[in-house]
Amino acid sequence: MNIAVIGLGLIGGSICKALKANTFHHIMGIDTDPETVRKALEQGAIDEEITEERLSEANLTIVALYPVAIVDFIKKNADKFRKGSIVMDICGVKGYIVRNCTPILDEKGVIFIGTHPMAGTEHSGFDYATADLFKNASFIITPSENTPQIAIDLVSTLGACMSFGQVVIATPEQHDSNIAYTSQLAHVVSSAYVKSPSLFRADGFSAGSFLDLTRVAYLNEEMWSSLFMCNKEALLFEINNVINALSDYRDAMVNDDINELRELLRVGTERKAKSMEFYGQERK
Secondary structure, three states: OEEEEEOOOHHHHHHHHHHHHHOOOEEEEEOOOHHHHHHHHHOOOOOEEOOHHHHHHOOEEEEOOOHHHHHHHHHHHOOOOOOOOEEEEOOOOOHHHHHHHHHHHHOOOOEEEEEEEOOOOOOOOHHHOOOOOOOOOEEEEEOOOOOOHHHHHHHHHHHHHOOOOEEEEOOHHHHHHHHHHHHHHHHHHHHHHOOOHHHHHOOOOOOHHHHHHHHHHOOOHHHHHHHHHHOHHHHHHHHHHHHHHHHHHHHHHHOOOHHHHHHHHHHHHHHHHHHHHHOOOOOO
16 A cells, blocks of 8 residues: 655654554655655655655555644645545644544545544654554544544554554544643643743752653644644633642642641542542552
8 A cells, every 4th residue: 555644753754664664555755854854765764755746646645744734735735635545644633633624635535534643752853753652552543424434444454553552433522622631731731830930949859750740841832832722622621620720729728728738639649549440550
């Protein structure tokens, strides 16, 4: 199968490397940076560079760009995709992408499927792409009501070939609501946390909890700001929940109410324990 990958950054590059390591598919790459393309060819991540004019040769096109750029790319090239082929994105928001891309490609007889590989690092770019980035990670697929089952099965199989641990089928709305809490909120909180003036007085006074909370503050602001704004309503809901919860802790201390503070902490511990049981995690 001919697979075109648009955007050879961390995720796009890792997809190429995983497919080359585990399948016999012919991988064609497009990237705006000639140096990235050179490295991808040199490392065997892609078999050849193509231009947008050759998109019709692809049975499957994987668009690995930022949210707005994905929609722009598909609008611009809608007439170039092969009729009956599949176009999938790998973006971290799904409602915005699916709403804007599905109708455009439906008119052209092209199948669009939204996906989200739940993997990554605090780094970006092809230099950090690896063939095992997706090992045991979740691969979320958000088909529309009219997506053919054979297309869903093909994309699921491709995920298994790239060593994903599980495939999760969800609606775009389910995806965005959950991702706002499990991923986007964590990045917002971490970014806010490191803005404390105490950050540069912490040497020798930090341990695992500090590292855990600050790791994802090192982020790509271009990508994450776009993801946040494309999922604004769901993320604002989660941010407001955290603000309200923090206010409860602050108020308990301002009022010297140790009983209320103890209760807030107890409820948090209880909810964490219940979530670990729910997800089958062991306490370490």
